[in-house]
Amino acid sequence: MSRPMQVSRYWRHFREKYRLIGGKCENGHVFFPHRQVCPVCGSRNVEEYEFSGKGKVISWTIVRNPPSGFEYYKPYPLALVQLEDGPIVLAQLTDVDPEEIDFGMEVEVVTKKIREFEEDGIILYGYKFRPPVK
Amino acid sequence: MRKAVIIGAGMTPVGEHWKLGLRDLAVEALLNAMDDAGIDKVDSLYVGNMISGPLVEQENLGALIADWAGLGNIPAVKIEAACASGGAAVQEGVKAVLSGLEDVVAVVGIEKMTDAWPSDTTRYLGYAADAEWELFHGASFVALNALVMRYYMKTYGYTEEDLALFAVNAHANGAKNPYAMFKRPIKVETVLKSPYIADPLKLFDASPVCDGAAAVIITTPEKAEELGVPKEKWVEVAGMGRAIDTINLANREDLLTLKAAKIAAERAYKMAGVEPKNIDFFEVHDAFTIMAALSLEALGVAKKGEGAKLAKEGQIAIDADYPIQTMGGLKARGHPVGATGVYQTVEAVLQLRGEAPSQVPDAEVGLTQNIGGTGSNITVSIFRRV
Ligand SMILES: [Zn+2]
Numbered sequence: 086m087s088r089p090m091q092v093s094r095y096w097r098h099f100r101e102k103y104r105l106i107g108g109k110c111e112n113g114h115v116f117f118p119h120r121q122v123c124p125v126c127g128s129r130n131v132e133e134y135e136f137s138g139k140g141k142v143i144s145w146t147i148v149r150n151p152p153s154g155f156e157y158y159k160p161y162p163l164a165l166v167q168l169e170d171g172p173i174v175l176a177q178l179t180d181v182d183p184e185e186i187d188f189g190m191e192v193e194v195v196t197k198k199i200r201e202f203e204e205d206g207i208i209l210y211g212y213k214f215r216p217p218v219k
Numbered sequence: 220m221r222k223a224v225i226i227g228a229g230m231t232p233v234g235e236h237w238k239l240g241l242r243d244l245a246v247e248a249l250l251n252a253m254d255d256a257g258i259d260k261v262d263s264l265y266v267g268n269m270i271s272g273p274l275v276e277q278e279n280l281g282a283l284i285a286d287w288a289g290l291g292n293i294p295a296v297k298i299e300a301a302c303a304s305g306g307a308a309v310q311e312g313v314k315a316v317l318s319g320l321e322d323v324v325a326v327v328g329i330e331k332m333t334d335a336w337p338s339d340t341t342r343y344l345g346y347a348a349d350a351e352w353e354l355f356h357g358a359s360f361v362a363l364n365a366l367v368m369r370y371y372m373k374t375y376g377y378t379e380e381d382l383a384l385f386a387v388n389a390h391a392n393g394a395k396n397p398y399a400m401f402k403r404p405i406k407v408e409t410v411l412k413s414p415y416i417a418d419p420l421k422l423f424d425a426s427p428v429c430d431g432a433a434a435v436i437i438t439t440p441e442k443a444e445e446l447g448v449p450k451e452k453w454v455e456v457a458g459m460g461r462a463i464d465t466i467n468l469a470n471r472e473d474l475l476t477l478k479a480a481k482i483a484a485e486r487a488y489k490m491a492g493v494e495p496k497n498i499d500f501f502e503v504h505d506a507f508t509i510m511a512a513l514s515l516e517a518l519g520v521a522k523k524g525e526g527a528k529l530a531k532e533g534q535i536a537i538d539a540d541y542p543i544q545t546m547g548g549l550k551a552r553g554h555p556v557g558a559t560g561v562y563q564t565v566e567a568v569l570q571l572r573g574e575a576p577s578q579v580p581d582a583e584v585g586l587t588q589n590i591g592g593t594g595s596n597i598t599v600s601i602f603r604r605v
Pocket of ligand 1: 110111112114123125127
């Protein structure tokens with residue numbers, strides 16, 4: 086089985102994926118990920134916006150039958166996190182006991198390994214969320 | 220304006236067809252539909268398919284299937300809209316007839332899913348999501364639906380048991396359908412005891428990975444008459460609508476509203492001149508039990524947050540006010556993704572001709588709703604007995 090050439094694909098997004106950089110339009114709408122056109126008002130005047138990375142879990146699941154490339158990590162928690170700046174982001178949760186995950190649980194962003202052990206050999210990093218480290 | 224009628228319908232049983240390939244299944248369904256209409260040639264072919272490339276290393280399905288079905292040098296293309304590919308292909312076929320450019324159009328939906336390893340199939344189904352921002356994080360399609368399911372249960376106070384009722388209803392109807400993958404009724408306990416695949420979503424909340432093909436022949440009433448197709452076979456395509464929503468679930472305005480279905484349904488209702496209360500049966504896209512609940516709400520059959528209540532109140536059974544999944548739905552008939560919308564169309568045709576194995580008495584108007592992605596690409600079509 087063959088996969089797309091991954092290196093260029095993932096380097097293209099490394100700033101967004103390592104630092105949680107999204108977009109903000111001239112009318113103040115913030116969104117993630119960054120895109121050319123504001124999804125709220127249609128403005129094309131969009132600049133980068135770096136999110137604080139703090140948020141709350143609004144829904145979560147435990148992935149038990151993962152897509153290929155992620156078998157090694159199963160089971161793993163995946164969540165929708167509402168950022169304090171507004172947008173919702175999909176990401177894995179880390180450093181948490183699945184039993185402890187709950188609605189409204191406070192989390193913060195952290196850069197982690199997303200996967201390795203793939204035929205293309207590259208190790209992917211990106212954002213995950215964890216309970217805040219005090 | 221011209222009118223469009225379906226004059227032929229055919230399908231293959233849904234299942235794990237180890238001995239049949241993509242082209243065998245597609246050609247069989249197509250020839251069944253042509254035989255049903257009593258014709259041996261068509262002006263064009265539209266193929267509904269989602270992921271034949273990754274699954275069986277075959278694209279260019281228009282040429283492949285038209286060639287192997289002996290249709291000659293006609294125009295033929297594949298239409299892709301994730302799991303709504305079949306519904307979209309039917310609508311493209313209808314548009315070709317309504318435009319006047321083509322008179323007799325064949326549509327076939329096909330997916331051959333069991334020729335790949337399960338975790339790869341899981342990955343390919345994920346291609347309907349956002350590759351860079353969902354699949355990248357290890358989100359399977361099931362996982363995305365599980366996120367919606369948990370949020371729905373929390374928001375409206377439903378339990379896993381409540382949503383299981385959709386699966387029970389689908390299996391009760393599928394048990395009578397000779398073309399269904401699962402022909403056994405199940406109990407709520409069966410669903411609840413099945414293993415979690417992405418909590419709180421269990422194996423029996425989900426439709427199966429399978430193979431299948433279905434086909435219809437579309438033309439105008441004038442041409443149908445000219446071809447000598449008996450009027451009892453005609454089913455009018457009365458209304459249709461289609462819309463998209465954000466491909467990325469996290470970017471939705473409201474996680475619990477299938478906005479694309481809502482917009483598509485409004486267009487279809489308007490074109491057909493009907494309201495939800497005039498519809499005799501609904502074939503909704505229950506790839507997961509949660510999607511059946513949200514679909515009933517988006518179609519205006521239930522109020523927001525009350526889709527699951529409809530199942531609890533017993534209103535979705537074949538003899539109730541809002542029968543759904545009359546031939547098993549995606550859950551029991553099976554969900555060969557790109558073929559599903561065409562199966563729904565074939566089943567609507569059988570109901571409206573009075574030929575369905577679990578017949579809704581005196582059915583005159585039926586609705587099909589086909590979802591691509593986690594609600595990102597949706598078709599709604601309304602059919603009427605002529
Ligand atoms: Zn804006």
